Amino acid sequence: MMIRKLLALAILTYKEGVRDRALFGIGLFSLFMMTGSILVVSMFMRELHKVTVDINLSAITFAGLLLSFFVSINLMSKDIDRHTIYSVLSKPFSRSQYVWGKYLGIMLLIITAMGMLTICSSIAIWFTKFQYLVYFQGFSWIEFYKAVYAELLMFFMLNALIVFFSTITTSSFITLLFSISTYIAGQTIEEVVLFLKTKHAADMALSKGITTIIDVVQYILPNLSVFDLKTQSAHAITISWNYLAAITCYSGAYSIVLLIMASLIFNRRELK
Amino acid sequence: MKRQSILIVFLIVAMGACFFFQKNLGKEREIFLKENYMGYVLPSKITGPISLEFSGIVSDFLFLKVSTFLGTKFIQNEKLEEKHAKFIYDSINILTDLDPWFWDAYLLADTILTWDFRRIDLANTLLFKAREHRTTDFQVPYHIGFNYFYFLKDNANGAKYLLEAARLPKAPSYLSALATRLSMYQNQYAPAILFLNDILKTTQSSELKKQLETRLETLFIMDSLEKEVHEFKKRFGSFPDHLSDLVDKGLVESIPDDPYGGKFVLLENKRVYTTSKMIYK
Amino acid sequence: MLEILIKNISKIYFSEFKRKKKIAVDTVSLSIDKAEVFGIIGVNGAGKSTIIKMIMGFIRPDSGQIFVSGKSPSDPDSRRRVGYLPENPYFYDNLTAREVLMFSCQASGLDKQTADKRIKILLKQVGLYDEQHQKLRTFSKGMTQRAGICFALVHDPDIIILDEPMSGLDPLGRKIVIDLIDDLKKRGKTVLFCSHILNDVERICDRVGIMDGGSLEKIYTKDEILETADAVNNLEEIFLKTIGRDE
Numbered sequence: 001m002m003i004r005k006l007l008a009l010a011i012l013t014y015k016e017g018v019r020d021r022a023l024f025g026i027g028l029f030s031l032f033m034m035t036g037s038i039l040v041v042s043m044f045m046r047e048l049h050k051v052t053v054d055i056n057l058s059a060i061t062f063a064g065l066l067l068s069f070f071v072s073i074n075l076m077s078k079d080i081d082r083h084t085i086y087s088v089l090s091k092p093f094s095r096s097q098y099v100w101g102k103y104l105g106i107m108l109l110i111i112t113a114m115g116m117l118t119i120c121s122s123i124a125i126w127f128t129k130f131q132y133l134v135y136f137q138g139f140s141w142i143e144f145y146k147a148v149y150a151e152l153l154m155f156f157m158l159n160a161l162i163v164f165f166s167t168i169t170t171s172s173f174i175t176l177l178f179s180i181s182t183y184i185a186g187q188t189i190e191e192v193v194l195f196l197k198t199k200h201a202a203d204m205a206l207s208k209g210i211t212t213i214i215d216v217v218q219y220i221l222p223n224l225s226v227f228d229l230k231t232q233s234a235h236a237i238t239i240s241w242n243y244l245a246a247i248t249c250y251s252g253a254y255s256i257v258l259l260i261m262a263s264l265i266f267n268r269r270e271l272k
Numbered sequence: 273m274k275r276q277s278i279l280i281v282f283l284i285v286a287m288g289a290c291f292f293f294q295k296n297l298g299k300e301r302e303i304f305l306k307e308n309y310m311g312y313v314l315p316s317k318i319t320g321p322i323s324l325e326f327s328g329i330v331s332d333f334l335f336l337k338v339s340t341f342l343g344t345k346f347i348q349n350e351k352l353e354e355k356h357a358k359f360i361y362d363s364i365n366i367l368t369d370l371d372p373w374f375w376d377a378y379l380l381a382d383t384i385l386t387w388d389f390r391r392i393d394l395a396n397t398l399l400f401k402a403r404e405h406r407t408t409d410f411q412v413p414y415h416i417g418f419n420y421f422y423f424l425k426d427n428a429n430g431a432k433y434l435l436e437a438a439r440l441p442k443a444p445s446y447l448s449a450l451a452t453r454l455s456m457y458q459n460q461y462a463p464a465i466l467f468l469n470d471i472l473k474t475t476q477s478s479e480l481k482k483q484l485e486t487r488l489e490t491l492f493i494m495d496s497l498e499k500e501v502h503e504f505k506k507r508f509g510s511f512p513d514h515l516s517d518l519v520d521k522g523l524v525e526s527i528p529d530d531p532y533g534g535k536f537v538l539l540e541n542k543r544v545y546t547t548s549k550m551i552y553k
Numbered sequence: 554m555l556e557i558l559i560k561n562i563s564k565i566y567f568s569e570f571k572r573k574k575k576i577a578v579d580t581v582s583l584s585i586d587k588a589e590v591f592g593i594i595g596v597n598g599a600g601k602s603t604i605i606k607m608i609m610g611f612i613r614p615d616s617g618q619i620f621v622s623g624k625s626p627s628d629p630d631s632r633r634r635v636g637y638l639p640e641n642p643y644f645y646d647n648l649t650a651r652e653v654l655m656f657s658c659q660a661s662g663l664d665k666q667t668a669d670k671r672i673k674i675l676l677k678q679v680g681l682y683d684e685q686h687q688k689l690r691t692f693s694k695g696m697t698q699r700a701g702i703c704f705a706l707v708h709d710p711d712i713i714i715l716d717e718p719m720s721g722l723d724p725l726g727r728k729i730v731i732d733l734i735d736d737l738k739k740r741g742k743t744v745l746f747c748s749h750i751l752n753d754v755e756r757i758c759d760r761v762g763i764m765d766g767g768s769l770e771k772i773y774t775k776d777e778i779l780e781t782a783d784a785v786n787n788l789e790e791i792f793l794k795t796i797g798r799d800e
Contacts, residue, residue, distance in 0.1 A: 001662060008659040012645070012652070019647035019688075043336060045376040045480065054328035061325065082643045087653065087704065090609055090637035091660035094629040187324040195317070228325040235373040271611040 013105025033059035034124040049139035053234040056121035077172035096263035140236035147233035153251040154227035160255035167266040186224035316369035331371040357389040372405040410440035461495040497544040556743040557585040562617030577603045579767040592754040593747040595764035601747040636710035642701030646690040661708035675703045694721040715746035755788040765796040
């Protein structure tokens with residue numbers, strides 16, 4: 001019974017999101033990038049598969065980012081701002097079911113969009129490969145799809161973050177700011193930690209306080225760079241199934257933590 | 273209605289002015305860019321984090337920047353200056369920090385830095401970096417070996433790396449033979465010709481193809497001239513003093529022109545070379 | 554069994570870092586029986602909507618207790634048999650009336666066939682049947698209000714809570730709503746609503762509660778209202794007298 005309710009809310013959210021006009025623009029932009037990839041390739045030298053995969057994976061990722069930052073945030077904050085949330089909470093939904101149902105709807109939307117874009121890029125890549133077969137020797141379809149899957153895992157986490165921030169703040173702008181900042185921090189944290197560790201080893205002796213802060217921050221902030229397998233995929237370097245399993249677990253666990261926290265916070269929230 | 277047509281007239285005048293000013297700006301901008309040549313590059317410690325998870329396409333973009341830079345110099349027949357060597361090295365170094373497997377970038381750097389700048393040190397530094405990451409690519413030690421042999425006249429290292437290349441998957445079958453007989457080829461252009469032929473086969477950019485073809489053509493000419501020099505020795509017991517001797521004795525009809533605009537000469541060690549050194553003047 | 558029971562609830566809002574205090578609801582108690590139609594009237598800001606929101610679980614009372622069919626509003630199950638119409642209903646822009654109504658049915662556990670039937674009946678009743686596949690974005694205020702009424706009733710709830718149900722409706726629309734509430738009453742449903750329009754309240758309510766400044770001043774039954782002399786403006790007079798604003 002609860003699953004049916006959650007599904008109903010998820011599909012409601014999905015339908016509302018999929019008809020958002022922003023989706024059309026994002027889709028157009030991505031298609032533009034993908035056809036661009038077929039043309040741009042002629043400016044390069046030999047390993048054309050690298051460039052094609054680079055551009056297509058980036059297009060898919062970028063579309064997902066635009067979707068998350070603009071459509072997902074809208075779906076969450078508009079609900080509360082415009083009181084459409086009453087349509088849901090006046091039914092037998094608990095606050096927590098609301099959070100999970102919305103998240104499910106958002107992820108359905110993202111999966112659909114990424115799915116369509118993956119199909120389009122597969123066509124673009126296939127076409128480019130067909131045109132320039134001799135320069136496509138080092139290409140692998142499996143590695144390409146593995147990279148797409150990894151990106152999807154990143155979006156699971158990112159949208160859980162977005163749902164979480166939406167429950168804390170009232171303004172969609174603040175949610176956007178927090179989400180983008182966390183995204184940037186999440187992409188760079190690994191590199192920063194690496195840099196500081198090597199600096200520490202080399203010359204600068206960092207104070208104990210700073211190292212503790214870095215260690216703590218490292219675990220709290222989501223490490224989004226682990227999901228970036230684009231360059232490896234572009235060169236058809238084999239990504240181990242173990243690694244994929246590890247990032248799946250990381251993404252799943254972290255997202256669940258965020259959603260539980262979001263449910264707890266939202267439980268306390270008053271809707272005026 | 274009258275007000276609207278006045279507005280439209282103004283619009284057309286404004287568009288005309290806009291077009292004119294844009295054209296003018298284009299000319300000024302060209303001069304500006306030439307005078308204020310900005311050969312600086314953002315170190316990878318900055319470009320890396322800035323590109324977030326898009327390091328792949330950023331490296332592609334930076335590569336395009338470098339290759340179009342070289343392309344425009346080539347098309348406009350402008351000479352490359354010393355400072356450009358460092359620029360090319362730094363740019364490729366940075367973008368290969370973003371994508372350490374980017375073979376096209378390493379290749380471009382190697383080609384330009386060796387043939388046009390004779391900075392074998394810089395070229396090899398990059399190639400060694402490639403070797404750390406592209407561990408199963410025979411082309412990397414192949415190029416390293418070639419650089420040692422051809423430019424640094426270091427047969428020992430040349431053979432060592434060519435043999436390493438020969439052992440890697442998809443290496444051409446002649447590599448091991450070439451490696452073991454490297455000392456024999458010390459005084460011939462044959463390995464360079466083989467080498468360039470190989471690169472040409474898999475080069476897609478038409479600009480680079482033209483460059484390589486010109487170089488190959490020159491090497492062919494020098495190689496065949498050298499063969500005639502040895503034929504001269506065989507027939508007349510001693511080496512000729514000048515290339516013109518070959519014409520006098522009827523071995524060749526005429527000394528061909530150097531595609532780079534220099535003159536083919538016979539060196540002291542009886543090898544054929546060109547005054548242009550295979551660089552456009 | 555009491556459908557809705559409210560015991561001594563209060564709600565205070567603080568603004569400007571706890572310096573200003575506004576008492577939204579001040580120790581209100583009331584109970585509503587099954588098959589009763591209860592109306593709450595009061596000026597703007599009297600606390601009517603706040604009470605309704607507390608019954609629905611959107612806001613928590615600072616003190617006191619609320620029971621809906623014996624359950625607390627924080628239990629989502631308390632809303633299973635409840636239909637709610639908010640003061641200014643907003644719906645998801647890109648969805649159609651039919652999709653939103655289907656959601657209402659599914660969320661309350663109806664199966665598809667029953668849902669289809671109910672949706673058809675209700676849309677016809679409020680006169681939105683032809684527009685059921687149009688996006689809600691295109692609806693006028695009156696149409697949105699009628700869609701909201703459908704949303705509240707489509708799953709055949711036993712308790713119906715309406716916050717200003719007549720707002721934005723033309724006289725025809727108001728008649729439709731009144732007929733609907735009458736029909737609900739005949740079928741033994743419990744109705745709680747608040748309104749400004751005293752005539753309508755007078756006509757259909759079994760009991761009327763008058764609120765002012767957060768307190769529930771008095772509750773009158775239908776008979777008590779009719780007993781007062783002036784037949785035309787009964788409730789209005791009583792209302793003004795109760796809140797002490799008569800001349």
